[in-house]
Amino acid sequence: MEAKELLFLFIAIVTIASAGLVAFSNKLIHSAFALMATFVGFAALYVFLSADFLAVTQIVVYVGGILILILFGVMMTHRIYDTTLKTIHNPLAMGIISAAALAVILGLVIYRSPWAATVDKPFVPTTSIIGAEILTNYLLPFELVSVLLLGVLIGAVFLARTEEHKK
Amino acid sequence: MISLQSYLIISAVVFILGILTILYKKNAVGILMGVELILNSVNLNFLAFSKYIDAHINGQLVAIFIIILAASEAAVALAIILNLYRDRANIDVTQVDQMKN
Amino acid sequence: MIQTALIIWLLPLAAFVINIFIGKRLPRKGDWVSTGAIGVSFLLSYYMLFQILGNYNPDFALQASVPWIDLGETFKLNMGIYLDNLAVIMTVVVTTVSFLVHVYSIGYMHGEPLYNRFYAYLSLFSFSMLGLIMWDNLFGIYIMWELVGICSYLLIGYYFEKDSAANAGKKAFITNRVGDFGFLIGLLIVFTALGTFNLSDIHQGVSQGQLSGGLLTAAGVLLFAGAIGKSAQFPLHVWLPDAMEGPTPVSALIHAATMVAAGVYLMARLSFMLSLDAMLVVAYVGGFTAIFAATIAITQNDIKRVLAYSTISQLGYMIMAMGVGSYTAGFFHLTTHAMFKAGLFLGSGSVIHAVHHAMDKTGSHGDPNDIRNMGGFKDKMPVTYITFVIFSLALSGIPFFSGFLSKDAILGGTLAFAMSQSNPIHYLLPVFGFGAAFITAFYMFRLIIKTFLGQPQKPELYEHVHESPKVMTVPLMVLAALSIWFIYTLPSVNPMGAAGGWFMHLIRQPISAVAAQLGHPVYIITEHAEHAAHVNGIIISIILAFGGILLAFAFYFWKKVDVEALTEKIKPLYNLSLNKYYFDEIYQATVINGLLAWNNLLKWFDENIIDFIVNFSAKVVRVFSAFDGKFDNLVIDGMVNAVADMTLQFGRGFKKLQTGQIQYYIMGALLGTFLIIIFTLI
Numbered sequence: 001m002e003a004k005e006l007l008f009l010f011i012a013i014v015t016i017a018s019a020g021l022v023a024f025s026n027k028l029i030h031s032a033f034a035l036m037a038t039f040v041g042f043a044a045l046y047v048f049l050s051a052d053f054l055a056v057t058q059i060v061v062y063v064g065g066i067l068i069l070i071l072f073g074v075m076m077t078h079r080i081y082d083t084t085l086k087t088i089h090n091p092l093a094m095g096i097i098s099a100a101a102l103a104v105i106l107g108l109v110i111y112r113s114p115w116a117a118t119v120d121k122p123f124v125p126t127t128s129i130i131g132a133e134i135l136t137n138y139l140l141p142f143e144l145v146s147v148l149l150l151g152v153l154i155g156a157v158f159l160a161r162t163e164e165h166k167k
Numbered sequence: 168m169i170s171l172q173s174y175l176i177i178s179a180v181v182f183i184l185g186i187l188t189i190l191y192k193k194n195a196v197g198i199l200m201g202v203e204l205i206l207n208s209v210n211l212n213f214l215a216f217s218k219y220i221d222a223h224i225n226g227q228l229v230a231i232f233i234i235i236l237a238a239s240e241a242a243v244a245l246a247i248i249l250n251l252y253r254d255r256a257n258i259d260v261t262q263v264d265q266m267k268n
Numbered sequence: 269m270i271q272t273a274l275i276i277w278l279l280p281l282a283a284f285v286i287n288i289f290i291g292k293r294l295p296r297k298g299d300w301v302s303t304g305a306i307g308v309s310f311l312l313s314y315y316m317l318f319q320i321l322g323n324y325n326p327d328f329a330l331q332a333s334v335p336w337i338d339l340g341e342t343f344k345l346n347m348g349i350y351l352d353n354l355a356v357i358m359t360v361v362v363t364t365v366s367f368l369v370h371v372y373s374i375g376y377m378h379g380e381p382l383y384n385r386f387y388a389y390l391s392l393f394s395f396s397m398l399g400l401i402m403w404d405n406l407f408g409i410y411i412m413w414e415l416v417g418i419c420s421y422l423l424i425g426y427y428f429e430k431d432s433a434a435n436a437g438k439k440a441f442i443t444n445r446v447g448d449f450g451f452l453i454g455l456l457i458v459f460t461a462l463g464t465f466n467l468s469d470i471h472q473g474v475s476q477g478q479l480s481g482g483l484l485t486a487a488g489v490l491l492f493a494g495a496i497g498k499s500a501q502f503p504l505h506v507w508l509p510d511a512m513e514g515p516t517p518v519s520a521l522i523h524a525a526t527m528v529a530a531g532v533y534l535m536a537r538l539s540f541m542l543s544l545d546a547m548l549v550v551a552y553v554g555g556f557t558a559i560f561a562a563t564i565a566i567t568q569n570d571i572k573r574v575l576a577y578s579t580i581s582q583l584g585y586m587i588m589a590m591g592v593g594s595y596t597a598g599f600f601h602l603t604t605h606a607m608f609k610a611g612l613f614l615g616s617g618s619v620i621h622a623v624h625h626a627m628d629k630t631g632s633h634g635d636p637n638d639i640r641n642m643g644g645f646k647d648k649m650p651v652t653y654i655t656f657v658i659f660s661l662a663l664s665g666i667p668f669f670s671g672f673l674s675k676d677a678i679l680g681g682t683l684a685f686a687m688s689q690s691n692p693i694h695y696l697l698p699v700f701g702f703g704a705a706f707i708t709a710f711y712m713f714r715l716i717i718k719t720f721l722g723q724p725q726k727p728e729l730y731e732h733v734h735e736s737p738k739v740m741t742v743p744l745m746v747l748a749a750l751s752i753w754f755i756y757t758l759p760s761v762n763p764m765g766a767a768g769g770w771f772m773h774l775i776r777q778p779i780s781a782v783a784a785q786l787g788h789p790v791y792i793i794t795e796h797a798e799h800a801a802h803v804n805g806i807i808i809s810i811i812l813a814f815g816g817i818l819l820a821f822a823f824y825f826w827k828k829v830d831v832e833a834l835t836e837k838i839k840p841l842y843n844l845s846l847n848k849y850y851f852d853e854i855y856q857a858t859v860i861n862g863l864l865a866w867n868n869l870l871k872w873f874d875e876n877i878i879d880f881i882v883n884f885s886a887k888v889v890r891v892f893s894a895f896d897g898k899f900d901n902l903v904i905d906g907m908v909n910a911v912a913d914m915t916l917q918f919g920r921g922f923k924k925l926q927t928g929q930i931q932y933y934i935m936g937a938l939l940g941t942f943l944i945i946i947f948t949l950i
Contacts, residue, residue: 049214066241076252077248077252090261106179106183110179111172115171118219134231153242160245160246190935266928
């Protein structure tokens with residue numbers, strides 16, 4: 001086994017383990033920090049997949065943005081120092097049934113699908129390619145997404161503000 | 168050589184864990200975390216296919232849009248959760264069933 | 269001239285509209301609007317009169333019409349004005365009397381609560397009456413005929429808070445309906461036969477024989493029925509005495525001078541289409557009414573009722589004149605009578621006004637119309653007295669007054685008619701006429717003696733009686749002036765006959781359409797008979813008039829005859845006259861009770877037979893409905909309810925799936941996906 005593969009195995013295990021922690025941790029704040037580990041693990045996997053730009057984006061957006069948002073959510077919906085606050089759980093059984101079914105399906109799909117032949121291509125920095133693509137072939141989705149972001153910005157502010165004048 | 172299947176397996180496992188998170192937790196923020204897990208696993212799939220099957224990098228471009236959507240979704244979802252908390256002083260989704268009947 | 273006539277006609281309508289809507293808010297409650305409107309009409313009508321005097325053409329006639337109702341070939345109706353000498357003179361009579369009554373009412377009606385409405389009604393009446401005179405077709409005349417009827421009803425019932433006034437109004441209207449129904453049928457006969465309402469077309473149609481024989485007679489008699497009602501001829505005369513419940517100026521205008529003369533005017537307009545038999549009916553109805561009403565007038569004690577019966581009697585004269593073919597004489601009498609009878613009523617109004625005020629002052633109660641409360645008023649009310657005497661002399665037919673000329677013309681006409689007929693029974697007509705003339709003179713002077721001469725019968729009232737204001741006496745004086753003979757005989761001043769005067773020249777018997785149809789005149793009145801009748805008629809009528817006056821003085825002034833004893837002696841006859849020949853009672857017993865009995869019979873039939881049928885069918889329907897209802901409840905509703913229940917149960921079951929728990933939904937979605945993929949893969 002090469003070092004690269006060992007590293008991959010290690011990252012995969014860390015990622016899956018922290019994802020399991022997200023799912024099964026009793027304390028919400030633990031789940032949040034485990035989620036951060038998962039995100040970082042994913043970023044590392046992206047590097048393995050020679051997606052340099054996306055790995056950085058993953059760190060910046062997920063860890064720097066979404067995770068902070070989630071932490072805010074956790075803290076603002078609980079008393080702020082109450083790290084011992086337990087999440088209340090649903091019965092595990094129904095989750096397990098669904099998960100098992102899904103596992104079977106995905107396993108079948110992964111092992112029985114006739115995957116296309118692997119394309120072996122050398123690593124090239126993707127940032128400039130992505131920039132060119134976004135402004136040419138993916139221009140319409142790009143514009144739509146910018147409108148969507150504007151809507152989200154306004155919508156989120158509107159939803160979150162306290163409506164003092166009503167009270 | 169790391170195979171395509173190994174990425175797909177990691178992705179599938181994280182996806183199943185995300186589903187489990189959604190079904191298992193009653194806390195709305197917890198469910199939001201599960202959703203993020205699922206989105207990440209999908210991203211991983213796209214990147215894997217982009218690397219192993221596609222001659223170009225269309226998978227990466229789709230993944231970028233998914234990240235943007237995930238960010239928007241998180242922002243709106245948190246705004247809704249904050250409103251819900253302000254309204255009811257907890258965020259247990261099993262109790263949010265006024266529209267039943 | 270047509271335009272002038274239109275203005276004359278429409279001005280009162282404008283006044284009516286103004287007064288009925290905003291009269292109350294106008295200064296003086298709007299009396300000046302109505303009076304001014306009729307005043308202008310009055311002046312314009314004299315302008316028209318002078319124009320026809322300028323023409324001096326007996327055949328003068330003007331017609332103008334515009335299409336009004338058009339239903340294609342079947343029915344076309346024009347709205348038009350027909351002006352001949354008759355219409356112009358009638359217009360002058362109506363506007364004159366109406367204007368004077370308007371002026372007089374300013375004094376008489378002063379302070380009445382519904383003052384503006386009174387003037388509005390007077391204006392509406394003037395409008396309708398003028399329309400009746402001018403309209404060129406029978407349809408329009410019928411409309412206006414009914415309009416004057418409704419005005420009469422409104423004005424009789426002017427004091428509607430008094431039961432007797434309200435009842436009198438209803439009585440007048442309903443009695444008139446009887447006659448008007450005849451009029452309507454006559455109208456329909458004419459239209460069916462000739463297809464037109466236009467007077468000149470009717471003339472032409474009758475001349476050509478399109479309407480002849482029995483049907484023509486029937487049409488004539490039925491149209492005359494309208495005149496019987498409106499002109500209060502026997503047997504529909506009962507409403508006119510009761511109509512005296514209205515204000516006195518109204519009595520003068522409507523129930524003495526103009527509206528009741530509308531019947532005579534109608535007969536004058538239609539005289540060309542009266543067959544011999546129809547004319548005999550007209551003559552006898554008129555003649556009988558003349559003497560019949562006169563005998564009632566002798567015993568009445570209500571000053572206005574005496575005058576009312578006198579009016580009926582005089583209208584009988586006019587109708588009789590139309591019947592015997594003395595068309596000109598009849599219309600002449602209408603004109604002169606309108607003036608002096610309006611004067612008599614206004615004079616009686618002046619007396620009543622005075623007595624009423626005296627009663628108010630002394631606080632005594634009683635009927636201000638009753639001549640037993642009067643007596644000796646001549647010193648207190650000189651103007652009223654003198655004018656009243658002039659009017660009475662005119663009415664009695666004393667030479668130098670207008671009434672003599674016209675009445676003598678009628679009496680001469682009837683006498684000539686009787687002398688020309690082979691059947692001596694027709695001498696009844698002049699007998700009626702002369703008898704009525706004698707009685708008229710008698711009762712008029714009985715009235716004068718009891719009212720103005722002799723000793724005051726109620727001294728306490730007498731003290732407070734005083735002359736009426738100028739606004740009331742001036743119309744009296746004007747009307748008195750219009751009762752002098754030479755007004756009607758110019759350019760001649762012969763007091764014994766109007767033959768050389770303008771009136772007789774302008775009003776000429778129209779060419780009879782019936783005569784044209786038959787090919788010979790309807791009546792053959794010989795030259796000899798006419799001349800003899802004229803001379804004899806003058807002599808007899810003068811003797812009878814003076815005889816009547818002398819008898820009245822002998823009875824009531826010099827008291828040569830003990831009236832009380834005489835009354836006792838002929839008690840049954842006296843009672844008969846006093847109670848108006850029990851006509852109201854007879855109508856009550858026959859017509860009204862008969863109708864009530866018939867109604868009761870119908871009511872019994874309704875209640876016992878019709879109701880039984882209705883109830884029985886209702887019962888059948890009810891039984892069937894009950895059965896039907898059961899079926900509905902059990903079977904139909906059962907089916908509907910079963911479907912509804914099923915839906916409800918399904919709904920209840922499926923409702924459980926909608927828990928509101930999103931995680932269950934997610935799981936459901938997952939399992940669904942799972943199943944789909946399984947099916948795809950396997």
